[in-house]
Amino acid sequence: MQDGNTAMGLWKDWRLHAIVLVIVIVTELIGTFSIKVGPGVVLLLPMLYALIIGIILYFTPAVKARQSMNAEPIIVLGVSLLLAKIGVIIGPSLPEVIAAGPALLLQELGNLGTILIALPVAIWLGMKREAIGMTHSIGREPNVGLIMDKYGMGSPEGRGVMAMYIFGTVFGAVFLGLLSGLLATITPLSPLSFALASGVGSGSMMAAASGSLIAAFPDLETQIIAFSGASNLLSLSTGLWVSIFIGLPLTEKMYGWMTRKKEGY
């Protein structure tokens, strides 16, 4: 949850870096596969195998608890390299990004779609106030902070947001990577709309979602990267405010309304 403050001596963990290098070589050698699903395409990218191989290796003697702990702060450094790369792609195409400004700003409200779709199902499945923490947002670090601040660590809302946080951390990149490739090929929506949607406020999810879009629409590569990068930057800075002023109050209201109605019958 913090950045920049890496612990000392992580570079000395040669075991960890060697394992990562081997994973990179193996997964890049395997390369990208696209699987046709009806009219759509599910893309399997090296980064998805890298994530899965990493998780599996944790349960083998190759990786010890020490490596797993050391790996965590290094993710932030890797993401910063990625953001630098995205920055230098946005620079030359800044006029296009500015032209898309209104869409960029307003699609942030689309994140509220989660409340309309996920909250009713959560209540229907019998979840109680956990549903509020879980569905008010996509549950990244700022949202976890917000819920903890407002309801407390051990509250049902706190459990809900932690569940979402863990799901996002474990599956977020894989899930959005598969989803974006599939949706962009089966729905009539433009790949650029999905590029804007890819910026959910998490570097790895954005990379996976926009990566699948690029693989499916290579001609639009520069625009996809510029749009998703700018959108992610915006989500990072405004996402918390949208949650505070719109997302969370709306979730509370809908929850109250839906549970009252249910009890009334």
Added chain:
Amino acid sequence: MLKNIQEWVLLLVIVGVSGLVGNWVGYDVFPLTALPGMAVLIGICLAGFILKEIIPLNFPSIAYISIIGVVVSMPWFPGSDKVVEWTTQVQLLALTTPILAYAGIAIGRSWSDFVKLGWRTLIVASLVMIGTFLGSAVIAEMILGFQGII
């Protein structure tokens, strides 16, 4: 601060080397060709980390890094054509592979917590992601269409 810089440089170089190797194996860009671009990216990251340390604002370093990246590649910035030319050799996807490899190794530890959550959580969490993604895309589609961009 100096110790920190040394640590950041070493780690960025290590992640950068993995990225260059991936860039070679997966995208056929010889590491020497992509080296200047990777050096520029590492430099941008360092500048961001250092700015975060010296500017007394609670602004995350990744935000500085994004902004520096945009500024140094804008057409009016001196030498931006070189920055763009060099960094083009470093494929975006080649940078994501080592990140997710580190992430996988880190995530292994919370896997058992995750398994305990149960199937209802899986359904709701999936819907949260689909809702966010599709909701944003639908709004973007309407406004981009209205503006005549798509």
